[in-house]
Amino acid sequence: MQYTLLITGSPYQSKACHTALRFIRAALNKYPDSIKGVFFYEDAVLIGNQTAQPPRDEINLTKAWQEIAEQHKVPLYLCIAAAVRRGIINESESRRYELEQHTLAEHFQLEGLGTLVDLMNTTNKIIQFR
C-alpha cells in the first residue's frame, strides 16, 4: 500500500509538519516504498523556505524533511500558488517575477495542484496533517 501525505498546517502555528515527519519516518522504516510523495499546501509550504534560521536548540524542520528526501528519494512538493504568494520562490519563478533572489530550499519542488490530483489517483490513501 502506498500513501501520499498532504500537509496543510503551518510549521510555526501547528504541529502538522512535526507529526507528519514522525509518521513518515515510521512508515519508511517499516515499509521503505510506502510513501509516494509529500504535498505541502496552505501555510505548510513555509517548510520550503531556505532562508529560515531556527534557533540552534530547536529542531530544524526544513533540514529534517530534506534528509527524508535525500535518504529515501521521496519527492517533496510545494503547491506553487501557495508558495509563491508566501515568498517561497525557485529560480524560474524568480526570473518570471524579475526578482534578484530565490528562496526555495534544496529537495523541495514547486508543483501545481494537478500534481496532488495525480498523487490522489495513483496512491491508495492520502493522509492530511493540519
Next chain:
Amino acid sequence: MKHTLIHLNSSPYSSLACKEGLDLALVLATFEQPVDLCLSGAALAILTDNQDPTAEQGKNLHKLLAGLEFYDIENIYVEKANTWIEDNPTWQGVHSLDGAEWQTLFSQYQQVFRF
C-alpha cells in the same frame, strides 16, 4: 476515480484556508474528479448575501459560489441545525442535511480534506 469531499470549517476572512480549500475543489473539478463541498462553523459566513469586503478584509469568496455549477460542483452541504441560515439572506444553492445525514456524509467519500 476517487470521490472527494472538501470540508470548509474556517472563516473566509480570518485566513486563506477557505480560499485554498475552494481552489483545491476547483482544480479537482477541472481534472474531472468528482468533488462535493460541505460547510460548517465559521465557513458558513461565506454563504451570506451582499458581502462587500475591502482588499484588507480579503477576497469576496461568496462570488465564487454561483460559478461552482460550471465546474460540475453541484453538491454543497450544510447541517440543518444552523438555523441562522434560514433567518438571514444567504446563497440558496446548498443542500441542508439533518444531524444523522450530516454524520454519515463523511463516510460516503474515499477522501475528505478539511480547510
